[in-house]
Amino acid sequence: MSDDHKEERSSLVTNLGAGIRETHYRAAHDAAANICSGIFDTIPVDLHDVVHEAVMAGYAAALSDLDEGKLDDHVRERSEIIG
Template sequence: MSDDHREELRNLVSHLGAGIRDTHYRPAYDAAANICSGVFAMIPVDLHDVMHEAVMAGYAAALRDLEEGKLDNQVRERSEIIE
């Protein structure tokens, strides 16, 4: 991967994670650490931070969606299947 491409990727991921709320930071950080621990062995070391930040951004977005009720119907449907 070229340095320019790597920098573009870093900027994109940084932009994605810019909206992580303080209340979501720690859970997102911990979840990303758990998820990425299995991936780090397969990717270059210089992409570890980018991968971690990308997973944090996704996890924090999911937490936000849950708080805002965007996933309520899906949660109800799945809980009915389990019951």
């Protein structure tokens, strides 16, 4: 992998994690580790950080949405059934 590609990958990883709130970091990290453990054996090692950070960013975004009361109709329906 060229130095330019390595730098682009590093920048992508940094940008993906930039929006994660400190309050959500541990939960997002643990969820991403859990999710990624099943796929790390199937993807190149060079992509592990990118995939992990992408999953963390998505999970943290979902937690932020929940904090802000942004629930889609599917989540509302499930919570009504459970509650």
